[in-house]
Amino acid sequence: MGWTQKQTALYYNREGYGNRVSQVNISRWLKEQEKMESHISEGGINPTTRRTRSVKHPELEAALTLWVQQREAKLLTIKGGLIIEKAERIAKALNVKGLQFSDGWLTAFKERHMLQDRRRYGEAGSVKVADADAERKRMQSLLGGQNPEFLFNCDETSFFWRGIDNHGLSTTAVPGKKLDKARISVLVIINATGTRKIRLLFIGTAKQPRCFKKKTGKQWGFWYFHNKAAWMTGEIFAEAMETLNAEFQSEGIHATILLDNFSGHKWRQDRISNAEFIFFTAGLTLHVQPADAGIICTMKAHYHRLTLIRSLDCEEAGEDDPFAIDLLTAMQLLARAWEEVTPVMIAACWRHTGILPNFQPIVAVEAIPEVEAAVEAASKVLMDLNTAICQRTGKRQNLAKPALVDDIEELLAEPEEPEWPEDDEDTLIAAVSGVCCVQELTEMDCA
Numbered sequence: 001m002g003w004t005q006k007q008t009a010l011y012y013n014r015e016g017y018g019n020r021v022s023q024v025n026i027s028r029w030l031k032e033q034e035k036m037e038s039h040i041s042e043g044g045i046n047p048t049t050r051r052t053r054s055v056k057h058p059e060l061e062a063a064l065t066l067w068v069q070q071r072e073a074k075l076l077t078i079k080g081g082l083i084i085e086k087a088e089r090i091a092k093a094l095n096v097k098g099l100q101f102s103d104g105w106l107t108a109f110k111e112r113h114m115l116q117d118r119r120r121y122g123e124a125g126s127v128k129v130a131d132a133d134a135e136r137k138r139m140q141s142l143l144g145g146q147n148p149e150f151l152f153n154c155d156e157t158s159f160f161w162r163g164i165d166n167h168g169l170s171t172t173a174v175p176g177k178k179l180d181k182a183r184i185s186v187l188v189i190i191n192a193t194g195t196r197k198i199r200l201l202f203i204g205t206a207k208q209p210r211c212f213k214k215k216t217g218k219q220w221g222f223w224y225f226h227n228k229a230a231w232m233t234g235e236i237f238a239e240a241m242e243t244l245n246a247e248f249q250s251e252g253i254h255a256t257i258l259l260d261n262f263s264g265h266k267w268r269q270d271r272i273s274n275a276e277f278i279f280f281t282a283g284l285t286l287h288v289q290p291a292d293a294g295i296i297c298t299m300k301a302h303y304h305r306l307t308l309i310r311s312l313d314c315e316e317a318g319e320d321d322p323f324a325i326d327l328l329t330a331m332q333l334l335a336r337a338w339e340e341v342t343p344v345m346i347a348a349c350w351r352h353t354g355i356l357p358n359f360q361p362i363v364a365v366e367a368i369p370e371v372e373a374a375v376e377a378a379s380k381v382l383m384d385l386n387t388a389i390c391q392r393t394g395k396r397q398n399l400a401k402p403a404l405v406d407d408i409e410e411l412l413a414e415p416e417e418p419e420w421p422e423d424d425e426d427t428l429i430a431a432v433s434g435v436c437c438v439q440e441l442t443e444m445d446c447a
Helices: 005-017 023-031 033-041 058-073 080-093 103-112 129-142 234-251 295-316 327-339 343-353 369-393 408-412 429-446
Strands: 151-159 184-191 197-204 223-226 255-259 275-279
Touching: 005 023, 023 033, 058 080, 080 103, 151 295, 184 295, 184 327, 197 234, 197 327, 223 234, 234 275, 295 327, 295 343
Parallel strands: 151 255, 197 223, 255 275
Antiparallel strands: 151 184, 184 197
């Protein structure tokens, strides 16, 4: 932009960086630009690092970094003590002496390579990527020609309805509470377009829980079953599928239902006329089942948000335990949470699994160099114009940066005439000329 380092520092400090950007910082960054970009692109340092410091033994650092990357690629556990042990062995092999692998050294190594202690969730790491890809291809071949509107997935999940979140903001350490393990099971059924969410099927332990007030689950408007274990059985699933089949039959549609290979997924074939069932390969559902790709997780997240809002209402009402809840209220909140799961989100989870026949990986749209160059030129001209105004008046003008727009009416709208300072006409001639040049080039391109 033709600015000196001092002018650049002054600009960024005026933009809200305080006095954190100085001419000395900019000079050092320019000298180390290639080195820093190389380190960041290779994952060598954190992009937020202010200064890169060279290590005393680069061979040891490189060998240890390679070992960490290989172990992480194999999904093997990495601990701080293990890194120190491996570093000592590499140092012995390289005949490196005088280096103490202390806790401070370990902390610095983890900061340089952005290593953090992370909890591992789920069981997806136990599945080979090749097996998951083969399952996707198998499902795509089986689902070829299927109407996604009539393609369903159903899956059970445990619902710990009294569970509260032990994570939250606080100024000091707060003792946690014992987790209540009261549980029921919930069956979710959704189609591939997200336009049909079948009502939730609940499985509890009691036929008429006390909170039902001598009413049945059906009288409360729920699809409710019960058994001692509060879990899906072949009898419950068969009855549920017969009910669903009757709905499909009344609508005159034939549906395909995708299931995991669970022993309780049984049905009476002679009573099912408008649905067919396809099983996922055992052990691969975490990669290919849409319900496990975020749909159930989103529903539970909405539920926890609703319980927090309810706790606020209970607190304002003066209740002793704002998180106290009965099964009926929990089921009502979960039903509300299920309604808040959007069709867009459901369809995105189906696409994420890659099992649909028309699945195509999302390809990033490449930028057009000519358009980027024109926008960059216009930005530079406006920056120079703004700088000239600032130097003369001491005030910054609200000159909007050029941007690509999707609305054709916005693109063709007549821009408002800017208010120019009265005594700066001579100074601004060069900047205004630049704007005119960019405008002429744009008009020529459009022609």
